[in-house]
Amino acid sequence: MIRVRAPELRGRGWLNTGGRELRLSDLRGKIVLLDFWTFCCINCLHVLDELRPLEEKYGDILVTIGVHSPKFEHEKDPVALAAAVERYGVGHPVLDDPELETWQQYTARAWPTLCLVDPEGYLVATVAGEGHAAGLAKMIDSLIETHEARGTLHRGDAPFVPPAPPDTDLRFPGKAVLSPDGGFLVSSSAQHQIVELAEDFSVLRRIGSGTRGRADGVAATAQFSEPQGLCLLPARVAEAVGYDLVVADTVNHLLRGVRLADGSVSTVAGTGRPWRSAPEGTGALDVDLSSPWDLAWYDGRVIVAMAGVHQLWWFDPIEGTAGVYAGTTVEALRDGPLAETWMAQPSGLSALPGAAGSAGSGSAGSAESGAAGSVESGAAGAGDAAGERLWLVDSESSSLRFVADGALHTAVGQGLFDFGQVDGPAAKALFQHPLGVCALPDGSVLVADTYNNALRRFADGQVSTVATGLAEPSDVVLTPDGGVVVVESAAHRLTRLAPGVLAVAADGSAGGMGPDRRYRTERPATRLAPGTVRLEVMFAPAPGQKLDDSFGPSTRLEVSASPPELLLAGAGVTTDLTRELVLSPDVPGGVLQVVGQAATCDAHEEHAACHLTRQDWGVPVVTAPDGAATISLALFQHDQPAG
Template sequence: MDPRVRAPEFRGRGWLNTGGRPLHLADLRGKIVILDFWTFCCINCLHVLDEMRPLEEKYGDVLVIIGVHSPKFEHEKDPEALAAAVERYEVRHAVLDDPDLEMWRQYTARAWPTLCLIDPEGYLVATVAGEGHAAGLAKMIDSLIETHSAKGTLHRGDAPFVPPPPQATDLRFPGKAIVSPDGGFLVSSSAQHQIVELAPDFTVVRRIGSGNRGRNDGAPSLAQFAEPQGLCLLPAPVAEAVGYDLVVADTVNHLLRGVALADGSVTTVAGTGRPWRSAPEDPEKSRALTVDLSSPWDLAWYDGRVIVAMAGVHQLWWFDPTEGTAGVYAGTTVEALRDGPLGEAWMAQPSGLSTLPAGQGAAGADDRLWVADSESSALRFVAGGALHTAVGQGLFDFGLVDGPATEALFQHPLGVCALPDGSVLVADTYNGALRRFADGQVSTVATGLAEPSDAVLAPDGSVVVAESAAHRLTRLAPGTLAAFAGEGAGQRYRTERPATRLGAGPVRLDVMFSPPPGQKLDDSFGPSTRLEVSASPPELLVSGAGVTTDLTRDLVLSSTVPGGVLQVVAQAATCDADVEHAACHLTRQDWGVPVEIGPDGAVTISLALFQHDQPAG
């Protein structure tokens, strides 16, 4: 990258968190700027939002972070949905709404998330993709501060952030709900960082958690969560043995928490609080409090254990409360849609789980674990030691289509509810609908819901939906499960992210990585770099698939496949150079690169994991 490349001007539909004032690059001259290209469906983007919080706090007088929202799903283009997401995830910086991906193209982004660093004189000095870059960016910011303080081109002062007015509701962006032992409901109120117990009529009985973001254990008024989601009641004998009744997926803390319902006390039962970056030493079985988790999103009791939808790494994990152990259950960490044995299947941000207790369903209905695989807009299930797809076509195909399962489409579903008759309800979040899968067919049960994130069957037989964006639980009217063709059924979408045009035959893949200032590649625990390449459909890739330690790869693309998605997973391990007690860092990114094959296509493809020049003086 030329160190004197001028950063392109801001373009987009509008601004959030600025009090309605549009921003221009000239307004930020004298400040260090990070552009964060994100989309609110993407778990990796949410991880980066959390990674940026310490930088915003430490460098608040010299650093301006601008979130550039570049949507994947159709629903994410809705400005009201974006405004809700900015509040939901406590985004504390200005956000540019870029529904047509103008900024995405201007800055040649290829992946969510992508971060671009701009110096105080308005020049682009670094582009990075993926997670784990906070330490490297901090080093570069320190260098920019030193350089531009000496030049007199650094201006200190507040960032152009104007918070939205606070709203008071009983629930705030409820994520998941389950029936409580007394017939009411337990709900994760994610933006309030609490578990809320409701009576059957939805009145608040009590709150577990102080309401402040954090990770303290203790009494309900002192305990803290960070955007909790999934909830799972343990079987009575297990609960009695371990001393807690409820397991909570404490999503942004990357923890599982145990709650004793008698007094509401909270303990940490799994996770270190560090986000997962690489495989545990023994992925089959590890002490639960020593393993790193990654955005656990939902929980279900299945196969004698708690199964965890580990959205952050596109896997299912298991947790054994009695033994205090945890391990990988399904998935490889590759983000895509592929069925097969549990250890070989691919998933894409699993976010909802449901199963029936043994003996409570029709024949064959109680031996499946149902999964809402959100980024592939798919309904999937575990049975017979394998992962199967009931409905879903891939990462970039979605919509609101009823009919045979082979043709039906969802749009980023987050919740699923198995019913005793063998059918399954799907909280079709970005379609604002409740859908039903039965006998190989999908029908629409209800529409007009505000980002439904879960559904639960109440003791009286009614269906209760967590309407996340409406901040409430909603009980559907009796008879609602009698399916109807919902308004808008038949809409089909496909992600409009520009495809990379490549030629058939030999293609050179180059993942660009240079250690951040003050760091060096670290091979203390094995090779410092890793590159995994695959394709969907697999026939797209004639050769070049697999895992190597080199960040370049010679591929051969098929001349008979018109296009598809190249799946590229790269990581690099670094450590601080020339310091005592050096810290280790691992950066990682999973690209799903849409490609089309043509005679005039390129013969090289370059992806930036961490590409930079030393800040120019």
């Protein structure tokens, strides 16, 4: 195989290097792992966590470099990127690549993509998605053996310079709820704690040691890892199960129970392993979860925004059971029956106390018709049945959606790649990666429009801006006196808005219309010829692994398109990683949605470990007569024998 020299690293600047600019030549003698990521992407956050053990094990020979390749406009802000690097505990240098220069040089097509460079500066592997840690470890071991023998491997410290530690009461708070005592319970995500605040926001106590980890027990020694969503159980349920608060322990892939009387913590759902396949049972402690991000009590149980697999799940505390509530795991925007709908990283939930969850009056919209159908017939307004709905914000599709009549409906939002800050009729309004939502008693809904640094309101089919200048708001709490408290995550605080702000916003006099900013994710489109096109998902098992068909076919490929008319043939699911597609000559372009999956196991071990590699691609394409007749996507591609 021809050896390919790794392209140089180019971007706007560097973080976590103490101001030093790195070049690949500076890293000669080291194994370099490039992680192409963007801080909105839950799969990228999973990979950050998967890489931590590799960075620790191979600390003297492996240099990980995060290449930040933004999707959203807000992610191009260097201040926002610096905050995200701290928020998620990134322990390696990061290249800021806002114009996707290095992304294009390495022909990345998906978030996340990982590229492995050997000590002589040659590219030896490209992989997409998460779940690659075991395969990468075997490849690193092989590279160590080869280059130690050649004398081209140099051991020593990595060029990582950690930032100065912060000192604030909260650090990147995620979600908040009213406490039974009249204050607030807040997930201080970067401090790995649940913090109880008084009504004036002073700290009353902390639950959790403050060290990232996973440990049950008393408040002082229990451990969380970047907790997010919180849900207070109804009193009768709390009395029956022995805990009052459910916590979405996001990076641990767990739900935790907290007894507020003494702050003790227990694990109530999840194994701690990230989800890789559909659960075989419903025992809450036996199912794998994936980055639970928010929680709400609805329909007599806890609903979980399972951001990592683009679904909603349910958890029954009394029965100790859990399962899928809505979504197929395909990352996109499609309305319909709960079992068939598509979501994209649901990150905020809200239902009014006592919501029944089955009597909503809205009718379903569809991805093809856009949100307008949902808004016209099912939008919340004063006096309707909004209190019987479960509201959610779907962050990657920048949308506001709701559950009613056994289906998921879109109120505001246009898809994965369209976002902005636009007020007005819901069919034309835009958000940018919202993370929080709060249903109000009058039927309207507040949205923490995170990447617009704004609080927005949806009512009577219209979107208006309530407040601006907030620092990445991630949640909204309505207080008993009708006030509004916003979690300003990037400002590390809770903020109480001016009294009467909702009344002013309702009469349309809150400063007039908000800004009119419209964006679309602009990645280089792949030019494909109309007619028959061959799709290849490239996968080669990592060294020491083999394809595993002991539980069924080892590979799976699912293909769809937006708009659906782009594909005349080739949509659907097969077990072959190659597919012939037929593209319509009458559709100028769109997005190919491709989900590739491969199961492997260790080849030469008596008790072989199993591994599942999976990636979703949203590939922008344009059709042109001079376009290519083949499109190739790398799930795991390398130039070394598979063992």
